[in-house]
Amino acid sequence: MRYDLQSMFDITGEVAVVTGASRGIGREIAMAMASLGAKVVLVSVSAMHLFKTVSDLQDQGFDVIGIPADTTKKDSIQAMADQVFQQFGKIDILINCAGVAHLENAIDFEEAMWNWVMEVNLKGTFLTCQAIGKYMVKQGKGRIVNLSSVLGLKGRAQDMAYSPSKAGMNQLTKSLAIEWAKDNINVNAVAPTFTQADAERGLLGDKAMYEKILSRIPKGRLCEMEWIVGPVIFLCSPCAEFVTGHILYVDGGWTVS
Ligand SMILES: NC(=O)c1ccc[n+]([C@@H]2O[C@H](COP(=O)([O-])OP(=O)(O)OC[C@H]3O[C@@H](n4cnc5c(N)ncnc54)[C@H](O)[C@@H]3O)[C@@H](O)[C@H]2O)c1
Numbered sequence: 001m002r003y004d005l006q007s008m009f010d011i012t013g014e015v016a017v018v019t020g021a022s023r024g025i026g027r028e029i030a031m032a033m034a035s036l037g038a039k040v041v042l043v044s045v046s047a048m049h050l051f052k053t054v055s056d057l058q059d060q061g062f063d064v065i066g067i068p069a070d071t072t073k074k075d076s077i078q079a080m081a082d083q084v085f086q087q088f089g090k091i092d093i094l095i096n097c098a099g100v101a102h103l104e105n106a107i108d109f110e111e112a113m114w115n116w117v118m119e120v121n122l123k124g125t126f127l128t129c130q131a132i133g134k135y136m137v138k139q140g141k142g143r144i145v146n147l148s149s150v151l152g153l154k155g156r157a158q159d160m161a162y163s164p165s166k167a168g169m170n171q172l173t174k175s176l177a178i179e180w181a182k183d184n185i186n187v188n189a190v191a192p193t194f195t196q197a198d199a200e201r202g203l204l205g206d207k208a209m210y211e212k213i214l215s216r217i218p219k220g221r222l223c224e225m226e227w228i229v230g231p232v233i234f235l236c237s238p239c240a241e242f243v244t245g246h247i248l249y250v251d252g253g254w255t256v257s
Contacts, residue, residue, distance in 0.1 A: 008239035012037035020098030034062035071124030121165035177245030219252030
């Protein structure tokens with residue numbers, strides 16, 4: 001064989017920044033990357049929750065640190081990127097997981113809530129790509145994965161900001177992929193459907209809503225965390241060298257049905 005299959009999935013020693021990592025999908029991705037030998041920087045706006053998560057992971061033996069930062073504030077996110085580069089001398093991987101949602105009827109949807117969702121999900125993702133992209137362009141190497149959603153493609157009643165923000169994120173992913181292809185930076189998105197963890201947190205509404213969501217998923221199940229983690233790691237690993245500008249749906253077939 002001309003290539004070493006094992007090294008194609010190897011991210012040992014890579015420096016990875018994961019935003020929105022104090023909980024949920026971001027925490028899970030950070031833990032998985034650390035278990036594969038990456039040096040992982042967890043970022044979140046909520047310092048108290050972040051340091052609790054970081055200390056839990058360190059207690060389990062994971063090589064992680066935490067830096068509180070607000071992705072919607074240019075100075076805050078640039079200071080985080082500068083600190084990571086000063087400490088490790090490189091930044092190989094960025095996972096944009098920071099995200100928020102708000103559901104409300106269109107007529108009652110408040111401007112402040114619309115701004116908040118768009119700021120975190122779309123502007124925050126751009127500012128983080130920009131802050132870390134500066135270092136990736138200089139080093140001539142990088143992998144970025146944005147956490148999008150099936151709702152970036154599909155509409156949903158009451159979803160006046162989240163769905164448009166994820167659609168914007170998909171387009172941002174494609175534009176950055178084109179601009180930075182020459183700099184050896186791959187930019188992709190992973191777009192999951194609703195997770196089982198969301199259902200357990202009571203975020204999917206009543207039983208009728210839960211059944212409606214399930215009926216849209218040909219595989220008839222909600223998404224488990226590990227089914228998101230795997231595709232994210234694939235996109236960060238050497239075997240995804242030629243995959244860029246792609247929106248990878250992790251949706252049990254929802255978006256093709
Ligand atoms: N959970 C799902 O079913 C699902 C499905 C599709 C897509 N997604 C996307 O995946 C991502 C993670 O989802 P989750 O369910 O784990 O979310 P979550 O609500 O559990 O966690 C969100 C994280 O983002 C952080 N955050 C929020 N605003 C921030 C800011 N301004 N700066 C820095 N950090 C900030 C929070 O502190 C938290 O750590 C989101 O972008 C979400 O839209 C989630």
